[in-house]
Amino acid sequence: MDKHSDATSTTAESTVEEAAVTAEESFEPFEEPTGAQLAEAQRDLERSLRDLKNKSSGDSTLSRYFREMANHPVLTPTQEVEAAKEVERLEIGYWASLFAYAPAFETLAVVLEKVMAEVPVEVPAEVAAMRKLARTANKQGKLQKKTQEKWDELSGELSAKLRVLDTDRIFVDQSDRAVHRLAGEFADELDVVSDDSVEITKQLRVFLAVVDRARVAQQVGKNRFVTANLAWWCPSRDGTTVAACP
Numbered sequence: 001m002d003k004h005s006d007a008t009s010t011t012a013e014s015t016v017e018e019a020a021v022t023a024e025e026s027f028e029p030f031e032e033p034t035g036a037q038l039a040e041a042q043r044d045l046e047r048s049l050r051d052l053k054n055k056s057s058g059d060s061t062l063s064r065y066f067r068e069m070a071n072h073p074v075l076t077p078t079q080e081v082e083a084a085k086e087v088e089r090l091e092i093g094y095w096a097s098l099f100a101y102a103p104a105f106e107t108l109a110v111v112l113e114k115v116m117a118e119v120p121v122e123v124p125a126e127v128a129a130m131r132k133l134a135r136t137a138n139k140q141g142k143l144q145k146k147t148q149e150k151w152d153e154l155s156g157e158l159s160a161k162l163r164v165l166d167t168d169r170i171f172v173d174q175s176d177r178a179v180h181r182l183a184g185e186f187a188d189e190l191d192v193v194s195d196d197s198v199e200i201t202k203q204l205r206v207f208l209a210v211v212d213r214a215r216v217a218q219q220v221g222k223n224r225f226v227t228a229n230l231a232w233w234c235p236s237r238d239g240t241t242v243a244a245c246p
Helices: 003-026 035-070 079-097 104-119 125-135 145-164 170-181 202-228
Strands: 234-235 242-243
Touching: 079 145, 079 170, 079 202, 104 125, 104 145, 104 170, 104 202, 125 145, 145 170, 170 202
Parallel strands: none
Antiparallel strands: 234 242
């Protein structure tokens, strides 16, 4: 190795040694922390962990929501249309069940006139027509064959109209409670339905059971429809509420 190379190597080593000395001198002497300092550090760590947990709670809710939605079956457009039609059919069926017992129709007519006047909404013409037919029912609540056929026709038309008019489901709720009052239910409520008395017979109790089943069926149908479309709803930023996704 020539003299030039030896000089260069010596210079490099000297530079490294100087840098190491400079770096070592820049370090402050290490002191063992006291017990008080360790306790304070522990408290700081616990506070940080609590803050992190609180801040991430919303994210945990969102994560859980999206995990559930990822596994949730979503209706296809065709299935959604069919499900909506089924809900409509069940809601109309609920109204039709309320009209299935002619002796109770006068009570329903009075209630409908009252609640629809408060909206106000015009009472469908079918109400007056069915009122007349209801007066021809025998003690068992049965109608003559031709009268029954006409009754069923009017009942279907009126049920479809009322479903559309009753956007807040006030009419159907009041009608349901009114027919149950005929059997002594909701006795604590002010009875404003009718002066006509309806005998509590086996036929009336069967009628009320049919109404109950129809009410449950339409509610179950709506719940299924809503549940199947939950994936189209998004949670709020804080994870406490949901709204339609943009």
